[in-house]
Amino acid sequence: MKAFFVTFILTTLTASAQLAVQGETIHTMEGDPIADGVILIESGKITAVGSASEIVIPEGYETLSAKVVTPGIIDAHATVGLSGILNYDHDQEQLEKSAPIQPELRALDAYNPRDPLVSWVRGFGVTTVNTGHSPGAVISGQAMLIKTNRLNVSDGALQPFSMVMASLGSASLASGTSVPGTRAKAVAILRTELIKAQSYLKKVNADDPDKAPDRDLRLEALAAVLEKKKPLLITAHRHHDIQAALRLAKEFDFRLILDGASEAYDLLDEIKAAGVPVIVHPTMIRAQGDAENATFACAQKLHAHGIPIALQSGFEAYVPKTRVVLFEAGMAAAYGLPKEAALAAITRDAAVILGIEDRVGSLSPGKDADLALYDGDPFEYTTHCLGVVIDGEHLPSTN
């Protein structure tokens, strides 16, 4: 009861708080950065953004200030909250190996918002994560979009079901006589399942309700993909796996998000022609296995070709147990991606690819008050993140 009251009071306080954030530089991601700027926040939403000369901070506002202010960072593909910090069986929820295709596995049933790695990434400015089931099965499950200050899934996710997570390539192959043992078989079982979903969808949409099929969670999730209500993210690194993903999207006409794509440099024209966005592998991905020919310039090459990109922390089986997407963006910038584009790849452009740009990813009146505060260039090794604001709630850090 006591705990309930404390929570209630905190929520009330933070939600009703009026907050002003001053920044020597504010990257709104809607136009040029504002020098000496101010953001006003009320009831969790941004009410004004502009230069200090234009905006007067009303009385009673709590004021924060930082050298650099950016929109809250968005990690377009993570597994935090599912792949826990300890890396033991009891905190690893990102991959169920009992079957190669399980789109019915919901991220919200697996996500632990209190895993220390969630607050770890938040400490560097990450306010929204697209987190869920990892690569390693042909379809491993779903992802969800949630803000990093939520202590319970029931506190609300931006999208409890954001997309279906698939992967092609050697990482999704099974050993021994298990299916799929080869790349060709992996695509074959995926096509078979999608055809089943087409048929299921036809029955669901039939006029005669008596002919409605029994509810099937697996096919229902795939039907959402076929109806373009949810994208299908396909992690693929080798050029031939990327081509297989593009082929599938063409055959089944779904919204494809390419993921990883470390050999995308060989297929720039094809990816662009397909109109497919890419969530590029972590810049510092280990150059091993399917990603052995990865380049730090991947994001730069895709961006220069006019292909929409976002960046990600991805999944790590061992160490570091999570990457920090801010660092990955910094390294992409250091290897040629223009700095503003690198920042966009973890804010505005990520929001657009994830379909949440009306809420987060840039700073303008009406948007969620999600900010990250830094004492210098956010990409520099030696810069500290001073904290974040999420829905108007200030969460300090010293990273």
Add this chain to the structure above:
Amino acid sequence: MKTILAQILAMALLASAHGEPTAFVGATLYPITGDPIEKGTLVIENGKIAAIGAEVAIPDNATKIDASGKVIMPGLICTHSHIGQVSGGDYSAPIQPEVRAYDSINVRHPSFQKARAGGLTTVNIMPGSGHLLSGQTVYLKLREGGTIDELFIRQPNGKPAGGIKMANGTNSIRQSPFPGTRGKSASLVRQQFIRAQSYQKKLAAAAEDPDKTPERDLALEALVEVLEGKRVVHHHTHRHDDILTVLRLKEEFGFRLVLHHVSEAWKVAPQIAAAKVPCSIILLDSPGGKLEARDIEWRNGAELEQRGVVTSFHTDDPINDSRWFLRSGGFAVRAGMSRHGALEALTMAGAIQLDLQERIGSLSVGKDADFIILSGDPLSIYTRVEETWVEGERVFDLDDPKDRLFAVGGPGAGSNRRLNLCCFGPLLND
């Protein structure tokens, strides 16, 4: 024919670079053993540093290289690396001092050229941490070369320099014959060292009376080198109590020691300092991956520095890619280490830990001409390693497409390096 001529020409150039002095002019020099020198001059000759300073007389026969706007610092020293597909002991026993990393390393693996691209010039290549003692480590100079014998550091006795790799905590706890607990781990190690002490005594007796010479035992021979301080123990350890266990073993057997990883160093920094034991630490993007590493902190560098502990960084490549080893310094400074301390941890501290402080680790006259040319501040993410030099020879040049491939990645960067200068063309797409 053309390629043969090109090779002859290249060799001739190398030969002249070796014999005649070269002067790098105009760069900011970080000698490490002294304050930075603005617009300084570095002269190298015969693979050694001949002169360094703000006002240096450049020899008439020197090739002058304009390095204005660049930063030159000593070649980076990684005190803990697994490049070259190194292996150590197998899973037949938890303690295998007879096994040499030296016998397993593929120096043509791309990880070598990537390490050069990261500015590394000396590495301690070690077997893994899945054993209480997984074998002998080897210290290599990242000279150009297709065989390990071109790369190792020769001791006065002609043998390759190196230490020995030990570990405690959960990595080396496995199914029998490996230990199942920490208590058993320590007892196995102690018993083995006691055997080595006994062998050492027999060897001493044999010096008086050759008839008493014991049968040669490769494992005990290596451990006698450890007991005599000729081979440093490089000890993987994470948790505070495991760190103290290592210090206790050192106290009991008197070996020379560098603590590695030392994730919870911040919890027992005073004890580490009191034992006067150096530390080789790692800075990771996040804590965890296992219970022992849950409490690792970037402030380990600052905590150890403040207590006077000789602290180096390591990549643990492939845990951290050698190509951004400098990043470790950046993160350490972010968490309170001094800039100077961080730069030292990338260079001189490692030299001390490998017993190579007379030869490498700083830009000092008489030392090996191992250095890197950077595009800017060593601790900035935007800085690139442009050139890496080992003993007066350039082993990495960012402007050279064949080197750039390994520095940045791309098609072919995952393949074994081909050594002939003739063969890079087909690998390069752009």
